[in-house]
Amino acid sequence: xxxxxxxxxxxxxxxxxxxxxxxxxxxxxxxxxxxxxxxxxxxxxxxxxxxxxxxxxxxxxxxxxxxxxxxxx
Amino acid sequence: xxxxxxxxxxxxxxxxxxxxxxxxxxxxxxxxxxxxxxxxxxxxxxxxxxxxxxxxxxxxxxxxxxxxxxxxxxxxxxxxxxxxxxxxxxxxxxxxxxxxxxxxxxxxxxxxxxxxxxxxxxxxxxxxxxxxxxxxxxxxxxxxxxxxxxxxxxxxxxxxxxxxxxxxxxxxxxxxxxxxxxxxxxxxxxxxxxxxxxxxxxxxxxxxxxxxxxxxxxxxxxxxxxxxxxxxxxxxxxxxxxxxxxxxxxxxxxxxxxxxxxxxxxxxxxxxxxxxxxxxxxxxxxxxxxxxxxxxxxxxxxxxxxxxxxxxxxxxxxxxxxxxxxxxxxxxxxxxxxxxxxxxxxxxxxxxxxxxxxxxxxxxxxxxxxxxxxxxxxxxxxxxxxxxxxxxxxxxxxxxxxxxxxxxxxxxxxxxxxxxxxxxxxxxxxxxxxxxxxxxxxxxxxxxxxxxxxxxxxxxxxxxxxxxxxxxxxxxxxxxxxxxxxxxxxxxxxxxxxxxxxxxxxxxxxxxxxxxxx
Ligand code: SF4
Ligand code: SF4
Ligand code: SF4
Numbered sequence: 001x002x003x004x005x006x007x008x009x010x011x012x013x014x015x016x017x018x019x020x021x022x023x024x025x026x027x028x029x030x031x032x033x034x035x036x037x038x039x040x041x042x043x044x045x046x047x048x049x050x051x052x053x054x055x056x057x058x059x060x061x062x063x064x065x066x067x068x069x070x071x072x073x
Numbered sequence: 074x075x076x077x078x079x080x081x082x083x084x085x086x087x088x089x090x091x092x093x094x095x096x097x098x099x100x101x102x103x104x105x106x107x108x109x110x111x112x113x114x115x116x117x118x119x120x121x122x123x124x125x126x127x128x129x130x131x132x133x134x135x136x137x138x139x140x141x142x143x144x145x146x147x148x149x150x151x152x153x154x155x156x157x158x159x160x161x162x163x164x165x166x167x168x169x170x171x172x173x174x175x176x177x178x179x180x181x182x183x184x185x186x187x188x189x190x191x192x193x194x195x196x197x198x199x200x201x202x203x204x205x206x207x208x209x210x211x212x213x214x215x216x217x218x219x220x221x222x223x224x225x226x227x228x229x230x231x232x233x234x235x236x237x238x239x240x241x242x243x244x245x246x247x248x249x250x251x252x253x254x255x256x257x258x259x260x261x262x263x264x265x266x267x268x269x270x271x272x273x274x275x276x277x278x279x280x281x282x283x284x285x286x287x288x289x290x291x292x293x294x295x296x297x298x299x300x301x302x303x304x305x306x307x308x309x310x311x312x313x314x315x316x317x318x319x320x321x322x323x324x325x326x327x328x329x330x331x332x333x334x335x336x337x338x339x340x341x342x343x344x345x346x347x348x349x350x351x352x353x354x355x356x357x358x359x360x361x362x363x364x365x366x367x368x369x370x371x372x373x374x375x376x377x378x379x380x381x382x383x384x385x386x387x388x389x390x391x392x393x394x395x396x397x398x399x400x401x402x403x404x405x406x407x408x409x410x411x412x413x414x415x416x417x418x419x420x421x422x423x424x425x426x427x428x429x430x431x432x433x434x435x436x437x438x439x440x441x442x443x444x445x446x447x448x449x450x451x452x453x454x455x456x457x458x459x460x461x462x463x464x465x466x467x468x469x470x471x472x473x474x475x476x477x478x479x480x481x482x483x484x485x486x487x488x489x490x491x492x493x494x495x496x497x498x499x500x501x502x503x504x505x506x507x508x509x510x511x512x513x514x515x516x517x518x519x520x521x522x523x524x525x526x527x528x529x530x531x532x533x534x535x536x537x538x539x540x541x542x543x544x545x546x547x548x549x550x551x552x553x554x555x556x557x558x559x560x561x562x563x564x565x566x567x568x569x570x571x572x573x574x575x576x577x578x579x580x581x582x583x584x585x586x587x588x589x590x591x
Binding site: 011012013014015017018019030046047048050053054056057 | 154155156157159165181210214215217279282283284
């Protein structure tokens with residue numbers, strides 16, 4: 001139930017970090033990651049996932065298929 | 074300290090355009106004009122009647138005052154990597170192509186690291202008067218980092234002027250904070266006021282938790298930019314507007330932008346050429362959109378000039394630039410080095426040093442005025458452009474072969490006016506002159522009649538002569554403007570005696586990429 005960041009595409013611009021309503025995005029030594037246990041795909045907060053909407057590089061914040069999709073609570 | 078003195082040649086100094094404008098407003102007769110070239114003769118147009126408190130704010134600002142940039146230094150700290158809009162001339166995969174040399178990822182700093190760096194630089198370079206936050210993203214898309222940095226710097230170094238650059242999207246929300254933090258100057262990048270044109274420049278913006286595209290995006294952006302501009306000027310904050318000239322998209326439209334920002338109180342307009350090398354990977358670069366030529370840029374700046382001050386010496390610096398505008402010293406101040414440096418902030422020493430610079434600038438202004446007086450009876454309508462090899466300090470003090478850039482002055486009987494700079498690759502690399510080296514320099518100076526240098530070899534001198542450009546060593550180590558006027562006087566005399574004939578020069582190339590002295 002989460003988005004993930006494709007590390008090879010990420011510019012480490014940090015734009016996504018403050019936009020996440022769940023503080024799911026963190027940076028460690030310049031590498032940005034989404035904690036899947038915190039990400040709700042922004043459902044219930046916003047119409048669109050904030051990390052996707054703000055990220056300058058298309059296809060960098062994508063659905064992580066290895067975890068089940070989130071749904072409205 | 075001795076190293077600094079030697080680097081910046083403090084033997085000379087000169088007045089700022091604002092000094093010139095101010096004196097033109099208070100004195101009779103002509104003075105050399107800077108920003109507002111057409112108002113040289115006693116006209117109070119433009120900002121010629123700058124109130125004293127505004128004058129105080131700009132006179133030592135290297136970016137705002139085209140001659141202060143010979144004497145005062147600024148630094149940018151890269152604390153703000155995030156951005157909330159996308160511009161077609163920027164590729165953030167590499168870095169911001171607009172304000173920072175693309176392909177070189179600047180060291181991104183935390184506010185604490187940045188503050189330490191500022192103090193270290195200010196202790197080493199006493200003429201460092203301005204701290205700017207200009208990305209590499211948008212300063213106001215990173216408000217926490219931007220304002221924290223300012224707060225930390227002000228606590229230790231209250232004399233440093235603060236400025237920030239923004240795309241303006243979030244500006245209305247932060248005007249109060251900008252006022253509260255005592256920010257001196259704000260730069261807003263405004264490339265359009267017509268959303269139809271904006272749609273060709275901005276593919277999207279992120280606003281109010283969603284992404285807007287097309288005309289809708291540009292409409293929001295434009296409204297927020299102009300509102301922010303009005304709010305700032307209403308609060309007495311100086312606002313400069315940057316515009317990127319994109320041939321075929323906004324080149325003519327920028328005249329409308331100029332009027333719109335002037336009427337809202339912007340005090341300086343800086344029209345910069347598009348940087349669009351394909352290897353930067355920007356949308357404009359990949360679609361092969363070219364930047365303007367030197368004369369196209371100058372023509373647009375001239376067309377806007379009747380309206381307000383135009384800035385012509387912008388180097389489109391990196392977001393982590395340090396030092397004088399023509400001389401990047403950022404490599405001396407990497408995080409590692411800064412952390413090791415012993416820093417002691419000596420406010421009194423800085424002020425004494427700056428007072429000395431001030432006195433020297435007065436001297437150079439007086440020298441220029443004297444020289445100009447000798448042209449009083451001239452009636453020639455000839456106008457020529459002259460290139461200068463300088464390391465700063467307002468003096469012709471650079472060897473032709475060592476010049477990273479040339480400063481270009483336009484001179485007529487009305488005086489000498491700075492109109493821009495041309496970057497070049499070093500002609501004399503590693504002590505020997507390269508055969509192919511001269512061609513790009515000839516292209517960069519093709520619109521000039523002469524180049525005034527401290528020294529030049531026979532070979533390049535001949536090549537220049539072949540291209541119709543006279544290389545002149547006679548004014549080595551003299552003040553720039555005074556020399557340009559003296560050269561012009563001599564030129565007119567020779568034309569008068571038919572020793573030479575005056576020919577109109579052509580256009581010139583603008584070298585792509587931000588200024589990085591190697
Ligand atoms: S989708 Fe929403 S909740 Fe998940 S990481 Fe992105 S911004 Fe955070
Ligand atoms: S917004 Fe995109 S590019 Fe920027 S840090 Fe987040 S994932 Fe990386
Ligand atoms: S980018 Fe332009 S405004 Fe900024 S420091 Fe350089 S010259 Fe000044």
